[in-house]
Amino acid sequence: MMCFKKKPPINPIPDYTDNTVVEIVCGNYPGTANDLAGPPNDLIDYKNKVSSSFPKYIFRQFKDSESTTDRLETEIRNVVARMKKGDLLFFVMDNCFSESNTRGFHPSNVLQSRVYHNPKFLKHKKIINRVISDTRGLLYVSMSACLDHETAADAIFNKRANGAYTYCLIKTLQKGITYREWDRRAGDMLKRLGFEQTCTIEGPDELIDRKIFEGTVYNIYVSSHGSHVYDESGDEPDKQDEGPYLYNGFLPDDKIAAILNNIPR
Numbered sequence: 001m002m003c004f005k006k007k008p009p010i011n012p013i014p015d016y017t018d019n020t021v022v023e024i025v026c027g028n029y030p031g032t033a034n035d036l037a038g039p040p041n042d043l044i045d046y047k048n049k050v051s052s053s054f055p056k057y058i059f060r061q062f063k064d065s066e067s068t069t070d071r072l073e074t075e076i077r078n079v080v081a082r083m084k085k086g087d088l089l090f091f092v093m094d095n096c097f098s099e100s101n102t103r104g105f106h107p108s109n110v111l112q113s114r115v116y117h118n119p120k121f122l123k124h125k126k127i128i129n130r131v132i133s134d135t136r137g138l139l140y141v142s143m144s145a146c147l148d149h150e151t152a153a154d155a156i157f158n159k160r161a162n163g164a165y166t167y168c169l170i171k172t173l174q175k176g177i178t179y180r181e182w183d184r185r186a187g188d189m190l191k192r193l194g195f196e197q198t199c200t201i202e203g204p205d206e207l208i209d210r211k212i213f214e215g216t217v218y219n220i221y222v223s224s225h226g227s228h229v230y231d232e233s234g235d236e237p238d239k240q241d242e243g244p245y246l247y248n249g250f251l252p253d254d255k256i257a258a259i260l261n262n263i264p265r
Helices: 038-053 069-082 164-172 179-192 253-260
Strands: 020-025 058-063 088-094 110-113 141-144 153-157 160-163 200-202 217-223 225-230 240-246
Touching (some): 020 038, 020 069, 038 058, 069 240, 088 164, 141 179, 153 164, 164 179, 179 200, 240 253
Parallel strands (some): 020 058, 020 217, 088 141
Antiparallel strands (some): 153 160
16 A cells, blocks of 8 residues: 655645735845845845734744745735625835835935836926825825835935835834824835835725734735836826835836725725
């Protein structure tokens, strides 16, 4: 008699808990001059800070070659499929042009901006005048490092690299504050440190005014480059689609938004 071990499924569905943080972090961009020093430290620091205040959270971490567009789409899709009415999906996006990724002077310690210059995209000046976003239909909260026409900085703090936005989030996180208050504190700190990027928060008031990480919350955290391409769907006032640029390329906001349409109402 012969005995064979049962092979595990190639892509098993992860066993999410009701409080899961998914970190998608890319600092290594092979074959380019766009490598970032901050994201690997961001991955460590964000986990340490959140888990020290909220130990019930389980972290799923993907770094560099694991940090692909397929991985980010899959993680968002799996979280949305698990969500029940009343659960919160919370995004943190630390990359250039990060406002709405889900739908001059710099301080002397700046290493580089987190923009990936897509060689297939003919560069032209971003249109600054934007239509005011209507967030009434959103069923999630998204906190972003900068406006959709701004870049996000990688910088040195105490001889160590971090994303400027992630650094400020970590320093201002305090149990018991709301997402709105966290956004305000992080933005104030960015300005005090001399960074000209403008962090943003999007979502309905009733979700933004919840206390951070309380209840059933799924957190998708991204630290990477950001990029943009011409808008083909015609839904962008500035005629460009923005999104994170990961290990294997660009993920436009349209693809993320399509998944988020399935959040239970």
